[in-house]
Structures are given as C-alpha cells and as structure tokens.
Amino acid sequence: MTLLNIAQSGGGMGRYLEEAKRFPMLRPDQEQDLALAWRDRRDEEALRQLTGSHLRLVIKIARGFAGYGLPASELIAEGNVGLMQAAQKFDPDRGFRFATYAIWWIRASIQEYILHNWSMVKMGTTAAQKKLFFNLRRLKGRMEELEQGDLSPETVTSIATELDVPETEVVEMNRRLSMGDSSLNAAVGGEGDTDWLDLLSDERPTQEAVVAEADEMALRRRLLGQALEKLNDRERQILLERRLAEEPATLEVLGERYDVSRERIRQIEARAFEKLQKAVLNASQALRKPVRQPMLAAG
Numbered sequence: 001m002t003l004l005n006i007a008q009s010g011g012g013m014g015r016y017l018e019e020a021k022r023f024p025m026l027r028p029d030q031e032q033d034l035a036l037a038w039r040d041r042r043d044e045e046a047l048r049q050l051t052g053s054h055l056r057l058v059i060k061i062a063r064g065f066a067g068y069g070l071p072a073s074e075l076i077a078e079g080n081v082g083l084m085q086a087a088q089k090f091d092p093d094r095g096f097r098f099a100t101y102a103i104w105w106i107r108a109s110i111q112e113y114i115l116h117n118w119s120m121v122k123m124g125t126t127a128a129q130k131k132l133f134f135n136l137r138r139l140k141g142r143m144e145e146l147e148q149g150d151l152s153p154e155t156v157t158s159i160a161t162e163l164d165v166p167e168t169e170v171v172e173m174n175r176r177l178s179m180g181d182s183s184l185n186a187a188v189g190g191e192g193d194t195d196w197l198d199l200l201s202d203e204r205p206t207q208e209a210v211v212a213e214a215d216e217m218a219l220r221r222r223l224l225g226q227a228l229e230k231l232n233d234r235e236r237q238i239l240l241e242r243r244l245a246e247e248p249a250t251l252e253v254l255g256e257r258y259d260v261s262r263e264r265i266r267q268i269e270a271r272a273f274e275k276l277q278k279a280v281l282n283a284s285q286a287l288r289k290p291v292r293q294p295m296l297a298a299g
Contacts, residue, residue, distance in 0.1 A: 016055075016073075016076065017059070019052075019055070020052070020055035020056050020059060021056070022052075023049065023052035023053045023055060023056075024053065025053060026049075026050075026053045028097065031050065031053075031092075031097065031098055032092050033046075034046040034047075034049055034050040035050060035090060035092035035098060036092055038050060038087065039090070039091070039092065047087060050087060050098065051083055051084065051087050054083060054098065054099060054102055055080075055083075057083075057099055057102065057103070057106065058076055058079035058080055058082075058083055058106055059076060059079075061079055061103070061106050061107055061110065061246075062075040062076045062078075062079045062110060065110055065111075065114060067137065068114050070113075070114060070117060074113070074117075075110050075113065075114075078109045078110050078112075078113040079106045079109060079110050081109045082102070082105035082106040082107070082108060082109030082110065083102055083105065083106055085105050085109070086098070086101055086102035086104075086105035086106070087102070089105075090102070094228075095233050095236055095237060096236070096237060096240045100240055100241070100244060100245055103245070103246045111130065111134060114134075115130065115133065128163075128164070128165045128169070129165075129169065129173070131163055131165070132163055132165050132169060132170065132173050133173060133177075135163055136159065136170070136173055136174060136177065137177070139158075139159050139162065139163075140155075140159075140174075143155055143158065143159075150171065150174070150175070151170070151171065151174055156170050156171055223279075223280050223283045223284060224276075224280060226279070226283060227275075227276045227279035227280045227283065228240075228276065230275065230276075230279050231272050231275060231276065234258065234268065235268055235271070235272035235275070236272070238254055238258075238265060238268050238269050238272060239269060239272040239273060239276065241254065242254070242269050243269075243273065251263075251265045251266055
C-alpha cells in the first residue's frame with residue numbers, strides 16, 4: 001500500500017497523519033532538485049519526497065471542506081489525487097514553488113468530488129454556480145441568515161453582488177441546499193399518472209456551448225501562462241505570492257525577503273499586474289478573440 005492510498009483504507013487516518021508528519025518541509029533548493037529529478041529522470045523516490053512533504057497541505061485544505069458532511073478520509077484521498085496531478089504537470093523552471101501550483105489542483109479535485117457526492121443531483125455546472133455553492137453557507141453565517149427558508153431580498157442582493165452572480169441563482173442554490181434529495185419519479189401531488197420528471201425542461205448546455213466554454217478556458221490558461229513569462233523573476237514571484245497564493249504573503253514579509261521597503265513591493269506588484277493585464281489584452285486582440293482578464297485577487 002502506497003502512502004497516498006493510506007487515507008482510503010479503513011481506520012487509516014491516524015496512520016496517514018503520522019506518515020505525513022515524517023516528511024520534512026523542503027527548502028526551495030531541495031524542492032527544485034526533487035522536481036527536476038522527477039521531471040527529467042522520472043525518479044520515483046524524488047516524487048515520493050516531493051509529494052510527501054506536501055501531504056500536510058492536503059490535510060489543511062481538506063479540513064476546510066469539513067462542513068459538507070463527507071468523510072475526511074475521502075476528501076484527503078481526493079486531495080491526494082490533485083497533488084499527484086500537480087506533480088505530473090509541475091514545471092520547476094517556471095520560477096514558483098510547488099505548493100503555489102499544487103494548491104489549485106488539490107482544491108479543484110476536492111471540490112469536484114464534493115459536487116458529485118454531496119447530492120444525487122449535480123449541484124454546479126458553471127464556474128459561477130460552483131463559486132456560489134462553496135460560498136453561500138459561509139456568507140449566510142456571516143449575515144446571520146441561518147433559517148432554512150428563503151433568504152430576505154436584501155440578503156439575496158448582498159450575496160449576489162459579492163459573488164457577482166445573478167440573484168435568481170442565489171435563490172435557487174439556497175433552496176437546493178436547504179432541501180434533501182427527492183425522487184423525480186414520485187407522482188405530482190403524491191398521486192396520479194404524472195411524475196415530476198415529466199414536468200422538467202431540458203436546460204443542459206448544448207454541445208456547441210460546452211466545446212466553446214472548454215476552448216475559452218484553454219485559451220485563457222494559455223494567455224495567462226504566456227503573460228506570466230513576460231515578467232521578470234522578481235515580478236512574477238511577487239505577483240504569484242500576493243495574488244495567487246492560498247495565503248497571500250504580506251508586504252512586510254516580501255519586503256524583508258527582497259531587502260526593500262513595503263511600498264516598493266506594492267509598486268512592483270502593481271506594475272507586474274498592469275503588465276500582466278496588458279500582455280493578456282494584447283495577445284487576445286492579436287487573436288481577434290476577446291478574453292476576460294485573469295481572475296486575480298485584489299491586492
């Protein structure tokens with residue numbers, strides 16, 4: 001049994017946590033050497049050490065999704081899948097740490113698992129719906145809207161504005177999260193020849209829409225990657241740690257690392273973000289296909 005499969009075995013969580021603690025945190029140079037050994041020589045031991053040193057990251061992210069009622073061992077196991085996918089695709093020459101890259105694969109793998117297993121009904125198909133699913137309960141708690149009924153119009157408007165989604169989707173998602181699963185084969189009104197399934201309209205996206213969305217996402221990822229390459233190493237690293245990291249680094253921490261003032265770090269970040277936006281826009285215009293700006297957190 002491999003380490004990454006321990007969490008899937010019965011009663012294996014304690015052992016998994018113990019094994020995760022045995023892997024030391026890696027220095028940047030150690031991580032670079034292991035990543036190169038895996039990428040260039042397919043060194044299995046290098047892969048084991050690289051992924052093992054990030055098992056605690058998987059545990060931390062998985063615990064953040066504990067409120068969805070799924071076993072922690074299953075969430076961690078799915079996070080491990082994302083960790084391995086990240087290791088397969090990680091390019092150490094790009095200039096950022098493995099954890100920064102792996103976070104997105106781990107979170108995506110866990111979120112997809114929750115969306116497919118929290119309910120028999122598929123809960124989110126678009127990026128906006130997924131964002132709404134994973135943030136609605138947190139925002140309701142912050143606004144002290146804990147009842148199971150419909151939200152007040154003011155709360156709906158506030159949530160829709162904060163998450164940049166239509167108010168109708170907020171209302172619909174709240175109702176779906178508040179109700180349990182019911183069979184679509186049940187008769188309307190509890191009796192009769194008409195099932196609820198007979199009354200549903202097919203609102204699935206067309207094949208053309210699915211292909212178009214996939215092409216759009218692939219183009220956005222490619223343009224963002226090309227734009228990041230136009231930044232120098234310091235600009236790219238500061239932008240990644242300030243805008244793309246799970247826990248953004250503070251200006252003070254980065255200032256100490258690069259031996260400059262907090263204000264200088266802020267200026268470099270702002271300039272790098274401006275260069276990134278301009279590069280994406282120019283590349284998009286060159287292709288004659290408008291692309292939305294990359295979704296980076298505000299500084």
